[in-house]
Amino acid sequence: MNISDFKSNDEITWCPGCGDFGILTSLKKALVTLGKKPKDILLVSGIGQAAKLPHYIQSNCFNGLHGRAIPVAAAAKIANRNLTVIVTTGDGDCYGEGGNHFIHNIRRNADITVVVHNNQIYGLTKGQASPTTDPGYETKVQTGGVILEPLHPLEMAIALGCGFVARGYSADSGHLSWLIGEGISHKGFSLIDVLQPCVTFNKKNTYEWYGKRIYKVNDDPAYDPHDKSTAYQKACEWGERIPLGIIYRADKPSYEDKSGISNMPALAEIEINNIDITPTFKDFK
Amino acid sequence: MNISDFKSNDEITWCPGCGDFGILTSLKKALVTLGKKPKDILLVSGIGQAAKLPHYIQSNCFNGLHGRAIPVAAAAKIANRNLTVIVTTGDGDCYGEGGNHFIHNIRRNADITVVVHNNQIYGLTKGQASPTTDPGYETKVQTGGVILEPLHPLEMAIALGCGFVARGYSADSGHLSWLIGEGISHKGFSLIDVLQPCVTFNKKNTYEWYGKRIYKVNDDPAYDPHDKSTAYQKACEWGERIPLGIIYRADKPSYEDKSGISNMPALAEIEINNIDITPTFKDFK
Amino acid sequence: MPNEFTIKIAGEAGQGMQTIGAALSRLYKKAGFHIFANQDYMSRVRGGNNFFQLRVSEKPVFTLHQKADIVVALDKKSVALHKAGLSDKGVMVLDRKQSGISETEDSFFDVALHELAASIGGSDIFINTAACGVIAGMTAMTFGLLEEVIREAFSDKGSEIIEKNIKVAKAGYEFAQGNFKKKAFSLNAGPLKDTLFLNGNEAIALAAIKAGCKFYTAYPMTPSTSIMNTLAHYAAQYNIVVEQAEDEIAAINMALGASFAGVRAMTATSGGGFALMVEGLSLAGMTETPVVIAEVQRPAPATGFPTRTEQADLDFLLHAGHGEFARAIYAPGTIEEAFYLTLKAFNIAEKYQIPVLIMSDQHLADSYRDIEPFDLRRIKVERSIISKEESKEVSGYTRYKLTESGISPRAIPSWIEGVIYADSDEHTEEGHITEDAATRIQMVEKRLYKKMAGLCGEIEKPTEYNITGASCVLLGFGSTYGVLKELCEKSGNTLGFMHFSQVWPFPAKETDRILKDAKKIITVENNALGQLARLLKRECAIKIDGSILRFDGRPFDLEYVDARLKKYL
Amino acid sequence: MPNEFTIKIAGEAGQGMQTIGAALSRLYKKAGFHIFANQDYMSRVRGGNNFFQLRVSEKPVFTLHQKADIVVALDKKSVALHKAGLSDKGVMVLDRKQSGISETEDSFFDVALHELAASIGGSDIFINTAACGVIAGMTAMTFGLLEEVIREAFSDKGSEIIEKNIKVAKAGYEFAQGNFKKKAFSLNAGPLKDTLFLNGNEAIALAAIKAGCKFYTAYPMTPSTSIMNTLAHYAAQYNIVVEQAEDEIAAINMALGASFAGVRAMTATSGGGFALMVEGLSLAGMTETPVVIAEVQRPAPATGFPTRTEQADLDFLLHAGHGEFARAIYAPGTIEEAFYLTLKAFNIAEKYQIPVLIMSDQHLADSYRDIEPFDLRRIKVERSIISKEESKEVSGYTRYKLTESGISPRAIPSWIEGVIYADSDEHTEEGHITEDAATRIQMVEKRLYKKMAGLCGEIEKPTEYNITGASCVLLGFGSTYGVLKELCEKSGNTLGFMHFSQVWPFPAKETDRILKDAKKIITVENNALGQLARLLKRECAIKIDGSILRFDGRPFDLEYVDARLKKYL
């Protein structure tokens, strides 16, 4: 498989210069590197600019409701564990409308990889604040500037016990595709929050703004993503310097392992034509 | 005002021995200590055993939908900031069905106090796992024992930037009523997670079980709840020892302050009979 | 009350009415009687007042009476609360001393249950067993049968406990034989039959297992939860994943994800939880993903009466979801229909790639009846996917291919060589987002007109009984089946009935044909608006003459309907 | 096309069609013409093909034509896409060089917009201004008027920018005067009027301000978002809190919390978001908490066409929510109705303590018309709470006191000395949880029967036009008002219409009375099921003869309906 095998015929509708392009490329690269076939991949998304991504890649796709990608993805994985399941979602989709599924699926820990196109704005609906919009940023709805504390996705994920917590940058495709590859290889829920400039509606967190601040934690050989307390400190960093990389890692059994389905054929492949329930009748006699 | 002024005539339907009684008493005590009047208090709840509490106390009450107490409470506070708004909710109500509101209202930071009766089980629906049920605990639904990572409410609240994060114990009413009082006095979203034995459905986390493990962080004069990293470490503690007390504190402006409504009359009191919108017509000419 | 009697066991939540009821049910079943049992309980775990009611008969029974012949009052409150619910010659079994009741009445049969349990068993916990013994004695059962029931019930508790229970039961039995003088409650047992005894929720769960449901997800909500409990109990044995969702939105979306990935999937809830699934229902319609949803109704709005019964979500289920798409809604009237229609629901959902709803209610969910074992050949599992075998041959696959029937062949991801795009936006045949007007029209026709046309060819036939002869025809759907049936049978030729176990697509033509000469038509509905009557008005030509409605959270009983029928006859 | 013409400005998202449209609208309005403007856009931020369409007329206009007389094609794709949409003598304004179009056609009017903007303004960004100049020239406007419009539009941009724009506009204007030879597009201006120019969403927002809404919360969703934008814009000035919710469930529950606490509260969304509010709707019904909800429809199911129009949620809104409770649903047909009915919605919601829905759609939401300034005396703010003053006298308050009207006096927490219990369970008059059957019956009667009876006395009168004279009467609700009105007026006496701006409670008796002698009745609906026809079938006695349906996401235009009417005439 090479990059062109993942090319979709659908027209891309993102704005020129949008950070989403970099994520698309990085994802394709990661899939090529991992040697995955389109037929074995399932991309699940909600609604938003980010959530259009599955149409732009040759792979299975379930483009569902705004905010509801993660439950679809987790269940699809459980039902057919032969699939490599990846969620492409936005900061609104995942942390806003979909917040409850985000929390509880970290706990559930099915083997899915969640790539959040975090442009710190609602792109598709034309520029309202998202949960990660910086305080003070003015929009048509937040006319006096955002007054809510931004949501800290990495801190939250660590607090919830997520086993793979990473941050990438859409403009650094080499690094991002590596992160996505690692996320997919991690068994369990993997979060990759991706800084993604929205050139149309986010006039603050631009390529330049991010470019000045980002650095890679994994460049420091002493950085140990397995150490929760170091990781948590690192996750708190946001401002003058913004860390990229695998911030936190913990190995823990996945949902599939704990539920026992890892040792069964994929549920979808179990023959159902002649299930005999008569042995159970005795319990109702 | 004294305790009897807060007595409701409604029959209490909790099981004898339920931890909820201790919470009810503690709440009343706190209100007496703070010198609040029933008419100025609004208790908001969802559905569950915990959520029945507002009926058992003389005060205003909005007993709404399962999982949806917090948005009701935050908005009621914003609309009528003369009210002291307290949410009484369960671990399922608040962290399960209501998880998304929990997250985002910590960010919103309206001045409400959220008391979570955390019995680590769904009581009213007869004993299914809640988000905080200990791993391995068997129920009629979790027949092989709980396999999801428990949700860590205190860690999460800190990660979200909650300004008041505390844990109480229903059987220690003196301490709990102090915590509730502090929570109410804190300006902004206050979380008080209360360990609450469910004598009917939680056969693991009993009075005895908790009794052996709890200790009070604020007994240690060196403990500084303002230090986020210490607080986060403390919040992670669960097992042989379980910390009680004010785990984390941070002073930050409330929603009311940031939105400017603190400087206005309560919204509910603004006269609306003769609003003149003609000056605005010019914008549509 | 010839050939039957009704026993009601009442007390506080936690006093074990269900345990007694279950034991007595087994007893009478073993004795060759027919049973209809229903439950009335409050939304609390301890205290209050609940009851378990058991109608025991020589002939099959399908519904309940308003009054009980024997009331077992396990606490003081029950005596006062259920006195009015005693039949003419009814007997109230009570422990006057324990309940602190000084007065006495003709109907009272005082049994020192408490003392009996304590003195013979050594503990209060034997009260239930003592009560069983008393009832067995009062109803002329042989003690051997009761002993059998006790041995089975406590089989995993060790012999000491078993023997103690038997001793206590015996004492109660003998006390009744010695002291209960009225001999009103003796029936003639029929031949012993190999029947099943289960409730509506259990029937739905068993059908889901049989249908090959491999992924069940739900958020607990009374009165639907026992579907999940039953499936969880058998999950390991039948290779089913039962996953408690974080909320109902997750449940419906998980069910859709699992279904898309290739398994048969189901969820269940009650009205409030279903309200949260409405967006997902619309998603199922748009993405053409099969899913089976059981909505076990309870009185609403909002939280309402969490543990009681109502049929007020008919209109809601018919029209839930933004936009227009095909759906099917079944409304089983009996335990048997609950089973067969759930099986059918899975087949239809998969065939038409639509959401299928099973509309039940607390009364059907929690009521038990003895029934013939299910005929497992009656409805076969009919798969409507491209099988793994066939998948090898597939090329150039498009998920939403336009076809005559509106149904596009459905492939499973990873089975075919190609890829599958499912999409919630309006989409092309490939499943990509489109803004095209012509495509939109084709897709609406596919999802709505064409699928509805197909579904109309597979409508479940309504039950008809004595339509032409009757001077009044009663109409109902869902759990009212039993009361309609028994009333009509008892009425001689006066009454007829028609029962709809499928309410969408509605069998409009069939109904007009069947009812065209009906003299008078009355709907019987557990709601306040007469929603079935409204639906008939919209869908059919026939005229409805009135509705008998009940919306106090309680099920219909024979006498309730009978009394209200008078004005129409 | 005597006395009017239609201009369509088409191009990629981001090319500024709306800017041009807005400027031209102001221009023609200043010139004394009447305008109806509608928008067609895709669910993307850049690229694709969108258009802004402007109907300019000597007489008031309420709807659109299928074809445009002038199409301004801002990119190559637009030329091909909109050629078929030109009227007989229509002109396509295009920049052939820039768009790379080599062929020419009779209808083409080639203007080197790009060159003109670059050479005179010094930058591409002046293309829009250049286009305005050209159109002004083609339609015989005086340049002074255009200059005025430009000065106003750029008033905060500094004089340099203003002057540049004027220069570019002038060049375009002169080019058109010099080169555009057909003089088809000259109208006679009427007297200048002091009208407003706004769209349906803006009208709703202004009404909310006037009604005293102090808490508005919503989650962004096209096409409802501009209600929130408008309110946010004026929030500080009018002391309103506008709070973006984390999801729609939060929005409805926040609105209820604020309302309970004493303010008038509102939320808005589209079908998918409303689906998430359904449980909250039922909560409003049960707790008797007033709330106003605008549902601005778009084509569904699921995500559907996010930026297009449909009226397919009628059935859904009528029946949304588990259980039975009273609601009112308005379906404004014009900008004016959007305003007045929103005002009424707040009064009715508060008076009956119920949820009130405003059912709009993308077409009404995004379409502009020039209208008379709202008559602010027509609908007064009518408060139905116990005022702060009155609260001092209140004692022994119970929230759900049973009354003749079903309406219990509503106190505000902290105003009265006592306390208030609101409850989602079935409750007593005090608002405490109950399990009592008799109370249940009283409360259902209160929330449903009694309130509905009251609401039936305040139904908004349907608009009727030429019912008796017509050989065919058209029925519609919501945004179809304009097309019905103009068609009928043009038809002489052939057509009549009846428009429902309130669909629940449905004016059934009124409708039967009005339509009893109608010769033929046809509904005109932007949906696939003919939902209005179904509703009429259920609620009324009259017979519907057919439906003209459109469900491709586009609004009706005069010619579309006219063509489909043929078969009925």
Ligand SMILES: Cc1ncc(C[n+]2csc(CCOP(=O)(O)OP(=O)(O)O)c2C)c(N)n1
């Ligand atoms: C239930 C529902 N509510 C609201 C919307 C409208 N909506 C579509 S995308 C979106 C936000 C997108 O933001 P984000 O997820 O950050 O994606 P982005 O466009 O920024 O990539 C919203 C609010 C919807 N489609 N469905």
Ligand SMILES: Cc1ncc(C[n+]2csc(CCOP(=O)(O)OP(=O)(O)O)c2C)c(N)n1
């Ligand atoms: C939408 C909805 N889903 C489900 C329910 C059923 N339900 C009522 S209470 C409850 C759980 C209660 O658990 P918790 O919040 O922990 O309260 P507890 O009873 O343990 O105090 C559930 C699932 C409901 N009422 N509404």
Ligand code: SF4
């Ligand atoms: S609006 Fe922003 S996020 Fe959306 S495509 Fe354009 S640049 Fe990207």
Ligand code: SF4
């Ligand atoms: S079930 Fe548990 S939580 Fe509920 S009242 Fe009983 S003891 Fe308390």
Ligand SMILES: [Mg+2]
């Ligand atoms: Mg975003």
Ligand SMILES: [Mg+2]
């Ligand atoms: Mg709990």
